[in-house]
Amino acid sequence: MPAAVTGPGTRFADLRSRIVSALVAGGVAFVLVALGGIWAALLATSLAALMLWEWASITRYRGAVPGLGAALPVLGSAAAVLASYLIGWSAGIAILVAVIVAAALRDGLAARPRDAAWAAIGLAYLGTACIAFLWLRLTDPFGVLACAWIVLVVAASDIGGYFAGRLVGGPKLWPRVSPGKTWSGALGAVALAFLSGGVFSWATTGTYYGEVCAVSAVCSALAQAGDLAESAVKRHFGVKDSGRILPGHGGVLDRLDGLTAATLVVAVVTLWRGQTVFIWS
Known part of the structure; x- marks a missing residue:
């Protein structure tokens, strides 16, 4: 049997498809976020539905296509995100809580406590994140800049981790959960996010880029934690x-x-500071 081909080319074998899909999806998302209003609301609503549908596929159907039983909580959570824009943030959160309770009761009455727990976790985490993203976009001032900065920082974190991990390698970060991730990749992710966040703040608002650098680094670390958490769930x-x-x-x-x-x-x-991350006075 011939030896497996290794080298620089194989380390980046998936790079082209990753770039193309990221540019297409990212371009559409950027336009909708920039337009704001109902367009940003529809984007957040669609993402909530897609992510929760996939969450149900992982946690309830073990990778298979979800059944109709997953449709109601998915549509309910998406409605909560849209209601946040159309009616108000309190109404959106109230609808999301009602959907979580209804889904938990349905599975609980059917003697499926594990399904109830996983559904509640997904609905609360992903539904709240989509509402939060929409809220940040529609919060003045710098709403569009805040969302663009979050996306940039997470993208820079991914890019920094991807290249540092493949070029430097070294000890694995958490091999049992994500065999491909290394400590060098994690540090490269934080470094590039730190730099990108600061440059973005300097180029747009021109102030407080030191503070934004620090928050960018924290966002990178927690984004990687979120990535590892999803990997742990999929592996489970x-x-x-x-x-x-x-x-x-x-x-x-x-x-x-x-x-x-x-x-x-x-x-x-x-929420804690009462103002955007681009204002530190």
Whole structure:
């Protein structure tokens, strides 16, 4: 048998498909976020539905196509995101809580406590993240800049981790959960996110880029934690990818697991401080 071919080319074999799918999906998302209003709301609503559909595929159907039983909580959570824009943030959160309770009761009455727990976790985490992203986009000032910055930081984190991990290699970060991730990749991710976040702040608002650098680094670390958490869930259920909608990336949840974690962190920081991350006076 011939030896397996290894070398620089094989290390980046999936790079082309990753770049193409990222540019297409990212371009569409960027336009909708930039337009704001109902377009940003429809984007957040669609992402909530797609990610929760994939979550049900992983945790309830072990990678198979979800049945009709998954449709109601998925549609309910998507309605909660849209209601946040159309009616108000309190209404959106209330609808999401009602959907979580209804889904938990349905599975609980059917003697499926594990399904109830996993459904509640997905609905709460992903539904809240989509509402938070929409809230950040529609919060003045710098709403569009805040969302663009989050996406940039997470993308820079992915790129830094991808190249540092493949070029430097070294000890694995958590081999039992994600065999491909290394400590060098994790450090490269934080470094590039730190630099990119600061440059973005300097180029757009021109102020407080030191503080934004620090928050960018934290977002990178937590985005990687979100990525590892999703990998742990998939490994627990014996599922490789959350879906196949994005060539080179797997499913939507595979692509946005880090972004959801970073979004929640930025939303919490913004609520705690009462102002955007671009204002530190």
